[in-house]
Amino acid sequence: MxxxxxxxxxxxxxxxxxxxxxxxxxxxxxxxxxxxxRYPGTELYGSGLPFAGDMVNLSAATYGTSMSGESSAIMAAADPSSSGMSDGGQGExxxxxxxxxxxxxxxxxxxxxxxxxxxxxxx
Structure with a gap:
Protein backbone atom coordinates (compact mmCIF):
# COMPACT_ATOMS: atom_id res chain seq x y z
CA MET A 1 0.00 0.00 0.00
CA ARG A 38 13.46 32.34 9.58
CA TYR A 39 17.01 31.94 10.91
CA PRO A 40 18.72 28.54 11.29
CA GLY A 41 19.42 27.36 14.81
CA THR A 42 17.44 30.09 16.54
CA GLU A 43 16.81 28.42 19.83
CA LEU A 44 16.48 31.31 22.24
CA TYR A 45 18.42 30.98 25.46
CA GLY A 46 17.55 33.93 27.62
CA SER A 47 17.24 37.65 27.70
CA GLY A 48 20.11 40.06 27.78
CA LEU A 49 20.13 43.08 30.05
CA PRO A 50 21.70 45.86 27.96
CA PHE A 51 21.47 48.40 30.79
CA ALA A 52 23.63 46.07 32.92
CA GLY A 53 26.23 45.64 30.18
CA ASP A 54 24.90 42.17 29.32
CA MET A 55 24.21 42.82 25.64
CA VAL A 56 25.77 39.91 23.78
CA ASN A 57 24.97 41.14 20.27
CA LEU A 58 22.64 43.36 18.28
CA SER A 59 19.95 40.68 18.07
CA ALA A 60 19.87 40.64 21.89
CA ALA A 61 19.14 44.38 21.89
CA THR A 62 16.67 44.25 19.00
CA TYR A 63 14.71 41.11 19.84
CA GLY A 64 15.16 41.20 23.61
CA THR A 65 16.84 37.81 23.74
CA SER A 66 19.99 36.09 22.61
CA MET A 67 20.07 33.31 20.06
CA SER A 68 21.92 30.07 20.63
CA GLY A 69 23.72 30.03 17.29
CA GLU A 70 26.31 32.62 16.31
CA SER A 71 25.23 32.43 12.65
CA SER A 72 21.58 33.05 13.49
CA ALA A 73 22.46 35.99 15.73
CA ILE A 74 24.48 37.54 12.88
CA MET A 75 21.65 36.98 10.40
CA ALA A 76 19.09 38.49 12.78
CA ALA A 77 21.29 41.53 13.42
CA ALA A 78 21.83 42.04 9.67
CA ASP A 79 18.09 41.90 8.93
CA PRO A 80 16.73 45.28 7.76
CA SER A 81 13.99 45.13 10.38
CA SER A 82 16.62 45.13 13.18
CA SER A 83 17.39 48.80 12.63
CA GLY A 84 13.79 49.83 13.09
CA MET A 85 14.00 51.74 9.83
CA SER A 86 12.35 49.05 7.71
CA ASP A 87 10.07 46.07 8.08
CA GLY A 88 12.43 44.23 5.74
CA GLY A 89 9.68 43.34 3.26
CA GLN A 90 10.59 39.69 3.71
CA GLY A 91 7.12 38.28 4.23
CA GLU A 92 7.30 37.33 7.89
Whole structure:
Protein backbone atom coordinates (compact mmCIF):
# COMPACT_ATOMS: atom_id res chain seq x y z
CA MET A 1 0.00 0.00 0.00
CA UNK A 2 1.34 3.47 -0.79
CA UNK A 3 1.90 6.34 1.61
CA UNK A 4 1.16 10.06 1.48
CA UNK A 5 2.61 12.90 3.49
CA UNK A 6 1.08 15.99 5.04
CA UNK A 7 2.89 19.14 6.13
CA UNK A 8 0.53 20.97 8.47
CA UNK A 9 1.29 24.36 10.01
CA UNK A 10 -0.07 25.38 13.42
CA UNK A 11 0.04 28.49 15.61
CA UNK A 12 0.94 26.65 18.81
CA UNK A 13 2.54 23.37 19.88
CA UNK A 14 -0.63 22.54 21.81
CA UNK A 15 -2.75 22.69 18.63
CA UNK A 16 -0.31 20.38 16.84
CA UNK A 17 -0.18 17.96 19.79
CA UNK A 18 -3.97 17.85 19.94
CA UNK A 19 -4.11 16.92 16.25
CA UNK A 20 -1.32 14.36 16.74
CA UNK A 21 -3.31 12.62 19.50
CA UNK A 22 -6.35 12.32 17.25
CA UNK A 23 -4.21 11.12 14.34
CA UNK A 24 -2.92 8.20 16.44
CA UNK A 25 -6.23 6.41 15.72
CA UNK A 26 -5.29 6.26 12.01
CA UNK A 27 -2.59 4.19 10.38
CA UNK A 28 0.24 6.67 10.81
CA UNK A 29 3.62 5.57 9.47
CA UNK A 30 5.57 8.49 10.95
CA UNK A 31 4.80 11.80 12.64
CA UNK A 32 6.82 14.66 14.13
CA UNK A 33 6.25 18.15 15.53
CA UNK A 34 8.90 20.83 15.01
CA UNK A 35 9.24 24.58 15.36
CA UNK A 36 10.93 26.46 12.53
CA UNK A 37 12.30 29.95 12.18
CA ARG A 38 13.46 32.34 9.58
CA TYR A 39 17.01 31.94 10.91
CA PRO A 40 18.72 28.54 11.29
CA GLY A 41 19.42 27.36 14.81
CA THR A 42 17.44 30.09 16.54
CA GLU A 43 16.81 28.42 19.83
CA LEU A 44 16.48 31.31 22.24
CA TYR A 45 18.42 30.98 25.46
CA GLY A 46 17.55 33.93 27.62
CA SER A 47 17.24 37.65 27.70
CA GLY A 48 20.11 40.06 27.78
CA LEU A 49 20.13 43.08 30.05
CA PRO A 50 21.70 45.86 27.96
CA PHE A 51 21.47 48.40 30.79
CA ALA A 52 23.63 46.07 32.92
CA GLY A 53 26.23 45.64 30.18
CA ASP A 54 24.90 42.17 29.32
CA MET A 55 24.21 42.82 25.64
CA VAL A 56 25.77 39.91 23.78
CA ASN A 57 24.97 41.14 20.27
CA LEU A 58 22.64 43.36 18.28
CA SER A 59 19.95 40.68 18.07
CA ALA A 60 19.87 40.64 21.89
CA ALA A 61 19.14 44.38 21.89
CA THR A 62 16.67 44.25 19.00
CA TYR A 63 14.71 41.11 19.84
CA GLY A 64 15.16 41.20 23.61
CA THR A 65 16.84 37.81 23.74
CA SER A 66 19.99 36.09 22.61
CA MET A 67 20.07 33.31 20.06
CA SER A 68 21.92 30.07 20.63
CA GLY A 69 23.72 30.03 17.29
CA GLU A 70 26.31 32.62 16.31
CA SER A 71 25.23 32.43 12.65
CA SER A 72 21.58 33.05 13.49
CA ALA A 73 22.46 35.99 15.73
CA ILE A 74 24.48 37.54 12.88
CA MET A 75 21.65 36.98 10.40
CA ALA A 76 19.09 38.49 12.78
CA ALA A 77 21.29 41.53 13.42
CA ALA A 78 21.83 42.04 9.67
CA ASP A 79 18.09 41.90 8.93
CA PRO A 80 16.73 45.28 7.76
CA SER A 81 13.99 45.13 10.38
CA SER A 82 16.62 45.13 13.18
CA SER A 83 17.39 48.80 12.63
CA GLY A 84 13.79 49.83 13.09
CA MET A 85 14.00 51.74 9.83
CA SER A 86 12.35 49.05 7.71
CA ASP A 87 10.07 46.07 8.08
CA GLY A 88 12.43 44.23 5.74
CA GLY A 89 9.68 43.34 3.26
CA GLN A 90 10.59 39.69 3.71
CA GLY A 91 7.12 38.28 4.23
CA GLU A 92 7.30 37.33 7.89
CA UNK A 93 6.08 34.00 9.19
CA UNK A 94 2.34 34.40 9.63
CA UNK A 95 2.20 33.04 13.15
CA UNK A 96 2.20 29.42 12.03
CA UNK A 97 5.68 28.35 13.04
CA UNK A 98 4.84 24.85 14.28
CA UNK A 99 5.13 22.10 11.67
CA UNK A 100 3.34 18.77 12.07
CA UNK A 101 4.76 16.31 9.55
CA UNK A 102 2.67 13.20 8.96
CA UNK A 103 3.25 10.14 6.81
CA UNK A 104 0.01 8.17 6.50
CA UNK A 105 -1.32 5.22 4.53
CA UNK A 106 -3.05 6.48 1.38
CA UNK A 107 -6.50 5.20 2.38
CA UNK A 108 -6.37 7.31 5.60
CA UNK A 109 -5.20 10.51 3.91
CA UNK A 110 -8.60 12.26 3.67
CA UNK A 111 -9.45 11.53 7.31
CA UNK A 112 -6.02 12.78 8.40
CA UNK A 113 -6.50 16.02 6.45
CA UNK A 114 -9.91 16.52 8.11
CA UNK A 115 -8.39 16.03 11.57
CA UNK A 116 -5.63 18.56 10.78
CA UNK A 117 -8.09 21.17 9.49
CA UNK A 118 -10.48 20.66 12.43
CA UNK A 119 -7.57 21.18 14.83
CA UNK A 120 -6.76 24.56 13.26
CA UNK A 121 -3.92 23.41 11.03
CA UNK A 122 -3.17 24.68 7.57
CA UNK A 123 -1.90 22.06 5.12
Missing amino acids: SEKNILAYFKSPEEAQSAAKKLQALRIVDMSIDRFS ITGRDILLTIVVQEDCFDRAMKIVEDAGGMA
